[in-house]
Amino acid sequence: MPGEKAFRVLLAALAVGFVVAGIALVLAVGGPRDEPTDTAAPTGGEPDFGPNVTILDPTMTGDEIRSAVDPVFDAQETNQFGERRDAILLKPGSYDATIDVGFYTSVLGLGLSPDDVTVNGQVRVDAQWFDGNATQNFWRSVENLAVAPGADANRWAVAQAAPMRRVHVRGALDLYPSGSGWASGGYIADSKIDGLVSSGSQQQWFSRESEFGGWEGASWNMVFSGVSGAPPQSFPDPPFTVLGATPAAREKPFLYVDDGGDYRVFLPDLRRDSSGASWTGGETAGTSLGIDRFFVARPTDTAAEINAALDRGLNLFLTPGVYRLDETLTVERADTVVLGIGLPTLVPEGGVDAMTVDDVDGVRLAGFLIDAGAENSDVLLRVGGEGSDARHDSNPTTIQDVYFRIGGAGPGRATTSLVVDSADVIIDHIWAWRADHGDGVGWDANTADTGVVVNGANVVATGLFVEHYQRHQLVWNGDNGRTVFFQNEMPYDPPDQDSWRSEGEDGYAAYKVADGVTRHEVWGGGSYCYFNVNPSVRAARAFEAPDVPGVRFHGVLTVSLGGNGSIVNVVNSTGATVSAEWTGPSSVAVYP
Known part of the structure; x- marks a missing residue:
């Protein structure tokens, strides 16, 4: 039997062994994803944000x-x-x-x-x-x-x-x-x-x-x-x-410098039924993260390097520049922040989707542009996956100042720009744009069916700008959706009516609420036509929705810009026609 001193050494060694084994087990199952083990930015101080x-x-x-x-x-x-x-x-x-x-x-x-x-x-x-x-x-x-x-x-x-x-x-x-x-x-x-x-x-x-x-x-x-x-x-x-x-x-995350000179990102809290600026009554409620919790990406970083950083549990800070992606950026961890400054631009190549987000709590996407590549992408940004049914009402995903562009800077194609499958998402100021001018523009050049498809329930949109897509601009399939402000121009360039027809009717409604939806509400929506390639083109309506008590529109209108083309009705079969004879606006204060 060993002596007392030797016995203590043996116990200590066993304890260290148990701790090491426990750490190994934690690492084997992935560990706490919100505690990254490495970083692309220094702890404190001023990161290298690049030359721009x-x-x-x-x-x-x-x-x-x-x-x-x-x-x-x-x-x-x-x-x-x-x-x-x-x-x-x-x-x-x-x-x-x-x-x-x-x-x-x-x-x-x-x-x-x-x-x-x-x-x-x-x-x-x-x-x-x-x-x-x-x-x-x-x-x-x-x-x-x-x-x-x-x-x-x-x-x-x-x-x-x-x-x-x-x-x-x-x-x-x-x-x-x-x-x-x-x-x-x-x-x-x-x-x-x-x-x-x-x-x-x-x-x-x-x-x-x-x-x-x-x-x-x-x-x-x-x-x-x-x-x-x-x-x-x-x-x-x-x-x-x-x-x-x-x-x-x-509110959108923002970069700031603390009293010690360290860079941090502030994450404002969720508010419901709110009014007024978040900061005028005192400090904004929320939390913050040090910049060392972010992978500070530069345009020279590859998609594989960015995905590896996300897999390590880091958030993503996009510095100014154009990022060419040969694989999809994948956000899998709850509460991940993807924040850009200076309009960093993601360009998917080879037909990949630009970014996907799993059906998890609290992801924040803010401050970047996705520019479609020359080879068609199915979806530029997808939040959640098909069949997502989890609730996220206490910690929703937010999409803020995220923009989509099909053509303009060059050839670009994407079937759908944004698909929201997750429930409770807040879409706060997006512009989905199929280019009407610039390079790579034409009915058969910058092809894109739909700007936004919402499949998740209880999604709130505040500030939807969606323009020039070749079918419906927006399709809302999820129940209990709410939109505050919608701005749209229909495609300028349908060559003829037969090329732009939905289910036997003239054109496509800009804002379509699916037939199975029982609750939906819109406040403040405008849709305009400017069919300058062929002014004889018509759209049967701008807003299309099931006639049920829970689906309501407040303050919606249509305009024929310069009398180039016609929109026959505003909502379903309600609202006067705008055309060369009367350009509008044609307004519907409340429907039904």
Whole structure:
């Protein structure tokens, strides 16, 4: 029998052996996926975001700021279909500057509150590059900062895919270009505008969870959800559709720098039946993750390398650039965050799907563009899988500022852009676009059937922009869906009526609620036709739905743009025809 000392050594060795065996067992079954074992970013400090991220700090002089930001705008002002991507990050402090925002540019404050970063001047978008026409001011953003424009209003003259989020404008805000040219946007969320918001020539606009000093202007479709200072409900004259609260909202994740100088990503909490900006009453409720919990991806990283990082339990931070994918990015872990800055662009090659998300809780997808490749993809982004039936009401997946493009930058094909199979998903500001201009554009060139298909139950959409697909723009199969704001243009280019016909009827409804749906509700929807290839083309209706008590529409309309083509009815067989004889808008305040 060994001595006492030897016996203690033996027990210690056995204990270590049991611990090692236990660790091995945990690793064998996968371990806690939210505790990654390695990272592509340093713990703390400033990560390597790549050459197209410009970081400003308040010690910089005005000349230094101009020399940093002006070249970005010079490169991006007219770069509608180029491959350059940029982000401008402002550390907490005050800046005397005017920052012009061009294509594929994000301007982001790095404070925990928008008021931690103040730009004394403007963060602005105008349209002089396009002769004062702002209808093509796409793909840009401003987030998480304050702007003090002085006596002049800050100008944010944008169209689709150009959100203003979590911004404090200490003054007035104009949403139209100087000279009052055309505009067709747009989206504001989680913001505070101290002065008057003027929509001017904007054809439509969606504002959510914000606080305005007032609002003036109306064209066709202005929708407000959870906005204090919004005008009263009055659709169709003027065409204001107003909800006192939003059914479900969870604000977009954002990058910030903590008091120790470390970079982190803040994850706001879910809110239901909410109104007003999340931050004006104090700190935004939520949690945060260190940047070391993310794989900080660069465009040179392969799809296999990104998937390996996701498999290790890391979240994904996409820096500016174009990512060419030869395999599908797969998100399998609950609560995974995929966040991009500077409009990082995923291009699937060889006909693969760009991204799939398993039917799990709490995934957050935000801030990137998926550009279809030359070989047809079945689906660009799928959330959940066929037959998904789990509930995620306490921790839904969110899709925010995620955009889809078929053609324009070159040949592109995809049958469907977004398929949502999971329940309880929140879709918050997307633009699914089959290109009507640019390269690789034509009825037989950039082919795409449908922009969005929703199969999951209890899905909420706040800000759906879906345009130019060759069949239904959107098909909603899941029960108890709710949409607040829908903007659509039907395809411009059907060559003739026989090429664009659904089940024996003229054309395809833009927004189709499937026959088996028993509950569905829409607030504020516009669908427009511009059949410029063949103006004799007609669509039987813009909105199609079963006639049951639980399916309702509020504030929907149609327009024939320039009288190019006809939409016979607005919803089912209700609503007057728009055509060359009368271009509209044709409005239905409530249906049924």
